[in-house]
Amino acid sequence: MPRRRLPKYALALPAWLWLIAFFIVPVAVVFWYSFGYKPGLFGSHANDVLSFDRYLEVLTPTFFKTFLNTLQIGVAGTLLCFLIGAPVAYWMALKAPAHLKGLLVALVLVPFWTNFLIRTIGWMIVLSPEGWVSQAFQALGFNPVSILYTRPAVLLGVVYNYLPLMILPLFVAFDRVGVVLREASKDLGASPLRTFTRVTFPLARPGVIVGVLLVYIPLMGDYITATVLGGAKGNMVGQMLASQFQTAQNWALGSAMAIMLILITMGSIAVMGGLIILGTMPIRRRNRVRLQEVSV
Amino acid sequence: MTSALVGSGEGAFAAPGTASGAARDAASSRSGTASGSTTDGAPPQHRPRRTFLDRTLKVWAILIFAFLFTPIVVIVAYSFNTGRLLAAFTGFGFDSFGALFTKPVVRDAVLVSLKVGVIAAIFAALLGTFAGIALARRPGKWTYWFMGLLLLVAVTPEIVDAVALLPWLVFLGQDLGLGMFNNGIVRLVIGNSVFSIAVVTYLVRARLLGMPENLEEASADLYAPPMRTFRRVTLPLTMPAILAGLLLSFTFSLDDTIVASFVQVSGATPWPVYVLSAVHSGLRPEVAAVSSIMLVITLGALAVVGIVLKRAGDSSAEIASTMAGG
Numbered sequence: 264m265p266r267r268r269l270p271k272y273a274l275a276l277p278a279w280l281w282l283i284a285f286f287i288v289p290v291a292v293v294f295w296y297s298f299g300y301k302p303g304l305f306g307s308h309a310n311d312v313l314s315f316d317r318y319l320e321v322l323t324p325t326f327f328k329t330f331l332n333t334l335q336i337g338v339a340g341t342l343l344c345f346l347i348g349a350p351v352a353y354w355m356a357l358k359a360p361a362h363l364k365g366l367l368v369a370l371v372l373v374p375f376w377t378n379f380l381i382r383t384i385g386w387m388i389v390l391s392p393e394g395w396v397s398q399a400f401q402a403l404g405f406n407p408v409s410i411l412y413t414r415p416a417v418l419l420g421v422v423y424n425y426l427p428l429m430i431l432p433l434f435v436a437f438d439r440v441g442v443v444l445r446e447a448s449k450d451l452g453a454s455p456l457r458t459f460t461r462v463t464f465p466l467a468r469p470g471v472i473v474g475v476l477l478v479y480i481p482l483m484g485d486y487i488t489a490t491v492l493g494g495a496k497g498n499m500v501g502q503m504l505a506s507q508f509q510t511a512q513n514w515a516l517g518s519a520m521a522i523m524l525i526l527i528t529m530g531s532i533a534v535m536g537g538l539i540i541l542g543t544m545p546i547r548r549r550n551r552v553r554l555q556e557v558s559v
Numbered sequence: 560m561t562s563a564l565v566g567s568g569e570g571a572f573a574a575p576g577t578a579s580g581a582a583r584d585a586a587s588s589r590s591g592t593a594s595g596s597t598t599d600g601a602p603p604q605h606r607p608r609r610t611f612l613d614r615t616l617k618v619w620a621i622l623i624f625a626f627l628f629t630p631i632v633v634i635v636a637y638s639f640n641t642g643r644l645l646a647a648f649t650g651f652g653f654d655s656f657g658a659l660f661t662k663p664v665v666r667d668a669v670l671v672s673l674k675v676g677v678i679a680a681i682f683a684a685l686l687g688t689f690a691g692i693a694l695a696r697r698p699g700k701w702t703y704w705f706m707g708l709l710l711l712v713a714v715t716p717e718i719v720d721a722v723a724l725l726p727w728l729v730f731l732g733q734d735l736g737l738g739m740f741n742n743g744i745v746r747l748v749i750g751n752s753v754f755s756i757a758v759v760t761y762l763v764r765a766r767l768l769g770m771p772e773n774l775e776e777a778s779a780d781l782y783a784p785p786m787r788t789f790r791r792v793t794l795p796l797t798m799p800a801i802l803a804g805l806l807l808s809f810t811f812s813l814d815d816t817i818v819a820s821f822v823q824v825s826g827a828t829p830w831p832v833y834v835l836s837a838v839h840s841g842l843r844p845e846v847a848a849v850s851s852i853m854l855v856i857t858l859g860a861l862a863v864v865g866i867v868l869k870r871a872g873d874s875s876a877e878i879a880s881t882m883a884g885g
Contacts, residue, residue: 271693271698272699273697275690275693277685277690278690279705279708281752281753282712282756286708286711286712286715286720289723290719290723292723292726293719293722293726350619351623355620358616358617364876365865368876369865370624371627371879372882376814376858377631377854378814378831379814379816380814380835381630381634381834381847381850381854384634384838384846384847385629385630385631386630387838389629393646423626423627423630426627431880434876434879438874483716504718505718505821508722509821517722518722521722521723524719
């Protein structure tokens with residue numbers, strides 16, 4: 264390679280500067296605002312006195328309730344996405360006819376690429392009092408149900424909206440495992456269960472982690488699903504912090520909520536990751552010992 | 560957790576092992592004759608065994624695909640609603656599609672979305688391509704910092720981006736008096752660019768990392784100046800990733816609701832923000848009609864991405880991970 268006078272990162276410099284100017288700096292400003300306060304009725308923020316008071320305010324039951332609610336929906340939604348999506352991804356990658364794979368991927372991508380808001384409105388129509396679900400209940404002789412604007416509606420919405428983000432990485436992971444190693448495991452006398460727990464799943468584990476993170480992180484910050492399907496009862500943090508900026512005009516409190524959302528999202532991932540590592544340690548240790556016996 | 564779910568299922572149906580084993584042999588001999596090879600020791604092929612579990616998985620997958628398409632089918636169906644309100648289907652007709660021509664608000668919103676989509680896509684493709692090439696071909700200590708920055712962009716909730724950009728753009732535009740930051744289109748392009756740049760960078764980097772530097776070195780050995788090597792070798796090699804990134808960025812901006820609803824200026828409202836405000840004030844069938852048209856545009860763009868990547872030799876799995884935004 265010929266020597267150059269330009270530094271190595273020269274080509275990346277425009278993107279770098281742009282991301283700093285319109286991502287790092289704004290988020291840093293929000294971080295700064297979160298230590299300020301709202302001065303009077305017409306001001307949105309002031310930073311002449313710095314304190315942790317906004318964080319304490321976020322921790323009061325009025326606001327923290329919404330955080331807990333969001334955490335519940337986040338964990339339940341991610342878990343449901345996994346339980347629903349994993350068998351689909353497994354089937355697509357390892358059981359479906361090979362020539363159909365491209366089509367199946369396209370079928371998952373179409374909903375993924377349909378406008379998020381429009382998909383959610385589609386559910387709003389289905390769940391509305393005059394919608395199909397309610398009519399089906401009435402036809403069966405029940406009272407008209409209103410699922411719309413409840414927490415189950417929000418849960419349904421988020422599971423639906425983030426399901427493709429779970430299926431796609433899991434599909435990629437299972438597809439990478441491929442047929443050959445699984446066949447080898449079978450030929451060596453392993454039962455299907457053993458093949459799954461010892462070959463397929465360990466190899467697909469990175470994809471599982473990616474899928475869980477791809478669903479959980481945006482789900483925690485979800486704004487649209489809760490706004491359209493949740494109403495007042497299915498409130499989530501995204502909506503609450505948006506209203507601090509848009510209607511309440513309390514930027515300091517809204518900023519503290521934004522920082523808190525990031526902290527809680529990252530913190531809960533760390534806790535869950537730690538628990539999973541601790542919980543599976545005995546199993547992995549056992550497997551390792553057996554593997555050595557085999558190799559001897 | 561996972562192994563408990565899928566694993567226990569497999570275990571439950573693995574019990575009649577001998578029976579399924581016999582079925583497997585029958586199936587393998589069938590597939591053997593079908594593919595024309597008669598030896599049993601042929602290279603491992605996917606032997607179609609139809610166990611009960613496989614069939615259950617298939618039914619489940621079909622159900623989930625139906626679930627995934629439910630709201631989309633509903634939106635397309637309700638775009639032919641002639642009633643006044645979207646959710647109450649009264650009659651079939653094409654009236655709602657006329658709104659695109661008769662209602663200036665609707666038409667303007669769609670035009671704003673398309674305009675922003677095109678500008679943001681070109682912009683993100685430009686910055687992202689250079690950054691991606693630098694990451695793949697000029698690695699160094701800075702690579703870790705830059706990748707860390709991209710990761711940060713990817714994991715920050717969109718709503719945080721949105722609330723952060725609003726005060727910042729207000730500061731730049733009004734307090735510093737930089738007039739361009741008060742322009743609605745500029746603001747929307749900025750709002751959409753951050754995530755798109757990260758995606759294009761990632762795609763371009765991934766493609767170049769998958770390709771050895773031989774060709775570029777050969778070009779340099781043959782006395783091509785660096786610019787010509789870049790233009791004639793590196794750029795064509797990267798083209799599929801750039802094109803994919805361009806179209807993905809376009810659809811990202813077309814769909815962006817959260818950031819846009821914060822940074823938008825009245826007079827330059829993009830389509831999704833118009834729809835979001837209509838959610839509160841009452842949705843009309845034209846929302847479904849225009850959304851169906853936008854869906855066709857989006858899917859057209861994505862079909863092109865798929866074809867480009869397929870031509871470039873990607874497998875369905877690679878296309879899937881590319882299209883999920885890296």
